[in-house]
Amino acid sequence: MGSIGFSIFSPKLHRFSRGTTVAAAAGGTTNSNLAFKSLMESFTVDIHRAEGRELNVPLIAPFTIATSKLEDVRNVAIRVELSNGCCGWGEAPVLPFVTAENQSTALEKAGEACQALKKSGAMSLGDVLGQIGHLLPGHDFASVRAGVEMAVIDAVATSIGTPLWRFFGGVSNTITTDITIPIVSSTEAGQLASKYYKQGFKTLKLKVGKDLNADIEVLKAIRLAHPHCQFILDANEGYTSTEAIQVLEKLHEMEVTPILFEQPVHRDDWEGLGHVTRVAKAKYGVSVAADESCRSLADVKEIAKRELADVINIKLAKVGVLGALEIIDFAKVSGLDLMIGGMVETRLAMGFAGHLAAGLGGFKYIDLDTPLLLSEDPVFEGYEVLGPTYTFTNARGHGGFLHWDNIAW
Template sequence: MASSLLSAALLPSSSFGLHLRIPRTTSSKLRILSIHATNVELIADPPTPSSQRLSFGFQNVADTFWVNVQRAEGRPLSIGLNSPLHFGNSKLETLDNVAMRVELSNGCVGWGEVQVLPSVTDVSLEMALAKAQEVCNFLRRTPPATLSSVFNDVTGLLSPREFAPIRAGVEMALIDAVANSINVPLWRLFGGVTSTLTTGITVPILSPEEASILASKFCNQGFETLKLVVGKNFAAEIAAIEAIHAAQPCCSFMFDANEGYTPDEAIKFLEKLKDVGIVPLVFEQPVDRDDWKGLQEVSNVARMHGIPVAVDESCRSLTDVCKIIDENLVDAINIKLPKFGVLGALEIINLARKSGLILMVDSMAETRLGTGFAGHLAAGVGCFKYIVLDTPLLLAEDPVVGGYEASGAVYKFNNARGQGGFLNWNLLPCASQRPN
C-alpha cells in the first residue's frame, strides 16, 4: 500500500527528495505530510486493523495524484438492443454512445462512456463527439497537474448542464486511469464497503401475457425486483401488473411513470395498487418534472400507503436536491452519472446521506463501461437502497472485455485495478470515419 501511495504523490519532476519518519513496524501506513517543489515529505500513521485498510480516499488521491495525459480520444460506440427502451415520450432501438479512452504518461489507460440520448439530454451524437474531441485536445496539451485541478478544467470546458453526460464520460476515464495507476479497484477507491450488488431489471411496456412471460423468465434467472415502466395507458398497465403478480407473487415491484401521469392519475394509480394488494418498493417520477406542487400531492398520498416516491427527471442539479430536502417533497432520488457527472453525483450523494433521503442508482442507455463505473461507485459508498443497472442485459451484444461478473441479478466487482473492463479500441471507428 505504501508504494502505491508514494507513486500517487510524486511530482512530475526529474529529481525530488523524500524525508521519511517511519516507526519500526511493517504495518504502518504512509501519508503525505507536505509537498514542495522537489520534495515529498511523508509521515507514517500507527498501524490500523486490516479491515480498515481496504479503501483508498478518493478525495485524497484526487488532490495528490499528478495527471499527465499522453493520449485521449472519443469514438462512436453503437450497439443494438434486444427490445426498444422507453424514455419519457421517446423510444430507443439502438444505443449510440461515445467511448472515451485516456492514456497517461505512465502507460495506464482509463475508460469512460458518454451516454447520448438527445430526447433526454439535448446532446446529439455529433455534438458529443465534437465536445469530447475538444476536451481530449485540451487534456493532451495540459501540463501535468493534480487530478482535482484537471477536474476543474474539464468542468470549465463542459459547465452547461446539457454537457453533463460528456463530463461524466471524461471523468470516468480519468478516474479509471488513476485507479489503474495506483493498482486499486474502483469500488475500493470509492470507499470499499462491498464488492457485490444486486440489481433489479426493467420490464418494458408489453401486453399482460407478454409481460407475465418475460417477468417469469427474469425471476427464474434470479431477479427478485422488477421495474415496470408505466404512465402511458392506465388500464393496460394495471392489467400487466396484475398478470405479473399472479405469475410471480414473490417478486418486488418498482414503478417508473417517466413523467407520464397527472397528479390525479398518479393518485388513482396508487389507490388501484392498494385495491389489488401491491405495495411497490418505490414509485418513480409520477408527474412532470416541473410540477413540484403535483409531486408533493402524490408524495403525500404515497406516504399514507407506505410507498416512497422518487424523483429522476425533477432532480437535475444540486439546487433541485436542496429544494427537495428543504420542502420534504419526496423520499428518494435517482442518481444517474450521465445526469450529474461523477463529481456532481458524489456531491449529491453526500448531501442526500446527511438529509436521510433514500438513494437509487440507475442506468440510462449504456454498456458495461457506464454501468460498471456506476456499480463500482455504488458498491464503494454502500448507501444505495435501490439499484437498477440493467441496460447491458438488454443489449444485443456486449462490447466490453473483462469488467464485473454478472450472475443473474448479482454483480461481482473483483480486485482487478480500475474498473477492470476495456474495449477493443481498434475495432471502433474513429470519429472521422463514422458512417453518415
C-alpha cells in the same frame, strides 16, 4: 477528431501501495469528498493520449418509456492512456429526450474537451477535473462530462493498482440489481416477468406512464407471472399527480404495494411531485423517488427542503461523477434515501456506477440492469454477472475494457 491523453505521475503516488483504498489514503474515512480531496491534491496529471469514439450496440428489443423509444444504443466511449501505460475507460450515454446530448453532439464536445486539455500541460488531478467541469458545464453536457471523468478516475485507480470499488471506499464488492420491463403489451410483460423469475430477479422495474388502463393490465399480467416479486413503478414524468394516485389506488385494490414510485409527474411539476409523495407515503406506505426532477445539487437541496420526495436517483449522466458525489454526501446527511441508476449503457458506464455504489455503500435501490438488455456485450472482462448479482473483482480500476480498434471512428 483530435485526441488527448491523461497521464498521472507524481512522487506522492509512491505512498500508495497496490490495493490501498482511497479511503485509507484519506485517513480511513469513506466520505467521498474527503477521499477525493486527498487525491485531487496528491496526483499530478500529465497529458499523453485520449480519444472518444462511437459506441453502437443493438438492443434485444426496443426500449420504450413514457417519453422516448430507443431502437439501439448509440453512445460515446472514451479511452484515456497514461504515460505509465495505464488506461482508463468511460462512456457518455445518449438517451433521447433524457440526456441533453445526441451522439454527434457528444462526440463533438468530447473532441473539444480533449483538444483543450491536451494543451494544458501537467496539472493536479483536481485541476484536470475542474477544467473538465469548466469545458463541459451544467446539465447540457453532463453525460459527456461524466464519460470523461469516468475515464480519468478509472485511469487513476488503475495507476495505483486499486479496483474502483475499493477506490470509492471498499464497503462491498457486490450489488444486486433490479431489471426493467419497458412499456410493452401485457402478454409480453408477463413473458418477461416469467423469464426474469427463472433468472433469479426478485425486483422488477416497470415502465409506465403512457396509458393508465394499459399500465394496470400490464401490472396484473406481471403479478400472475411473478407473484412474489417486488416492483418499482417508473413513470418517467408520464402521469399527472391525479393519475399517479389513481394507479396507487388500483394497486391497493389488487393488494399490491410497489416498493418505490419513481418520477410520477413532469420534472417541473414540483407541487405535483410533493402531493404524490405525501399521499403515497401516508395512505399507501409507498416511497417516491425524484429522477428527472433531480439534475443538480440545487435541485436536491430544494427537494429536501420542501420534502418533495423520499429518494434521490443518482445517475452519473445527469450530473457527472463529481456532481454525483456531492449529491450523495448531501443526501446522506439530509435523510434522503439513495437510488443508483443509469441511462441505456454498456458495462463500461454501468460498471463504473456499480463500483461507486458498492464502494460507497448506503444505496437502498440499485437499478443498473441495461447491459442485460443488450444483444451484444462489447466489454471484455470487468465485473462478473450471476442473475441479478454483480461481483466486482480485484482487477485494477474498472477492470473492463473495449477492443478499441473494433469501435467505430
